[in-house]
Amino acid sequence: MEDPTERGPEAAPTRVTRLDFDIEWPPKHAAAYLLEEPALTLIDTGDPEAPAEATIREELAAKGYDPTDVEAVIVTHPHSDHIGQVPLLREAGATVYAPRPVLEQLEREPADLAAGVRQIGRSAGYHGEAIDREVERATSSLERNRRLLAPEETVPFEFGEPFVVAGREFEAVHTPGHQIHHASLVTDLNGERALFSGDALIEPFRPGAIHVGLDFGAYEAVDAFHAAMDRLEGRVVDRVLPGHGPVFTEYERAIDTTRSSLEELTGETFEAVAAVGPATPIEITRNRTGEVRHPAQLLDTLGALGTLEARDRIEYEDRDGVRYYSVRKASP
Incomplete structure (x- = not known):
């Protein structure tokens, strides 16, 4: 699906293609974005299932490319519906970029994570086998995400500092709440200031305040989400390309709606x-x-x-x- 970002005939536009993936859990879909200029770059990659790999291959083929033509992948946050096809593209030769704290988080000792899940899970009212299930869920997710993103093979970038990927400059805005180390990516795109917002800012709904999951820091999730909106507010953004829901232009209204949802x-x-x-x-x-x-x-x-x-x-x-x-x- 082509995203209509072209602005006039005076300059060759950057072609942007949105890739849509069906997923099993709400909101039942996820999106990634393929930028063709100055070099083929994919922002997020869909989930780990075979249909997502097929989607990437088909969308690339429709434009005359294959995975070996993708020069770079940028990850907004380490949830499986956004990093699932990183191995496909890395093995095809793409350089993968992610926030430095994400890579540090993936190096965490499973025993430390288990201790956090047990303490916070118990505080929430879980006990016995229910806590054991949550520990298994969390440690399995850590191992899966570490395998998918492979921190030792990923190039880190910093929040709040410009960085260049495949000839294009981005700024990474730290937007926690949905995920503690979430990055929203700002860049110039066809005469507009574009924000690739991942799951931090979505127009039709507010993403869950997942933040750290059931772990140390879980009770800070809503305050963190408000902090993310503080960091986004007041920026010049003409178009938002989110990880779920449609592309939209009502940037400040989406921030206000997110704040209202958090207060609700x-x-x-x-x-x-x-x-x-x-x-x-x-x-x-x-x-x-x-x-x-x-x-x-x-x-x-x-x-x-x-x-x-x-x-x-x-x-x-x-x-x-x-x-x-x-x-x-x-x-x-």
Whole structure:
């Protein structure tokens, strides 16, 4: 699918092609972007499944290319629906770039991750086999992402500093909340200032405040998402090319909508605490959402609880490592 970014006949436009991938979990699709000038560069790569590889091969072939023609791959964040086909392109000869903290995160010891999952999982109300399942999920994801992105074979870039990939200059804006080391990439594109926003800024919905997952820092997710919006606000951006949802131009409105969604989440969480507290984060999530079908629902709650606590609206009692939240009592 061609993205209509061409601006007039006076200069040869950079051709940009959006690649769409079907995925199994909400929002059921992901996107990557192929820039053809000054050299073939792919921003994100879809998921690890065979249909995603077929999509990349077919889209390249439709333009007269194959994977060996891709000079560079830039990763916005290390979720599997964005780094899944990195091995295909690396093996074909592409140089892969990712934020330096992402590569450092992938070198983490699994035992340290397991300790974080156990502590935060218990604080949320998990126990026994449920915690064991979450540890297995997290450590398996770490091993998978380390295999896909291969930090020792990836070129790091820094947040807040211009960097050049395949002849094109980008700036990486640190936009945490959805993922703690997420990069949104700003570049000039056909006379416009374009933002490849990954999962940090999407027009039709707010991505989950996944941040670190069920790990140390989970309760900071919503505040981190607000910090990301602070970093994006006020920039000159003409067009946003996101990792989900359509390309859009209403940049400031999308920031405002994201902030409103975060405040709505925080308000819903406060109402749930007031309704069922003292209660664990899992119980609060069930009150807020009904059946908990996706991990992101609990992670949203954890982030909102952290924000509410920082605003002195709620408090919790620690009972053998489990947090029981209630509305903060007014000072006498």
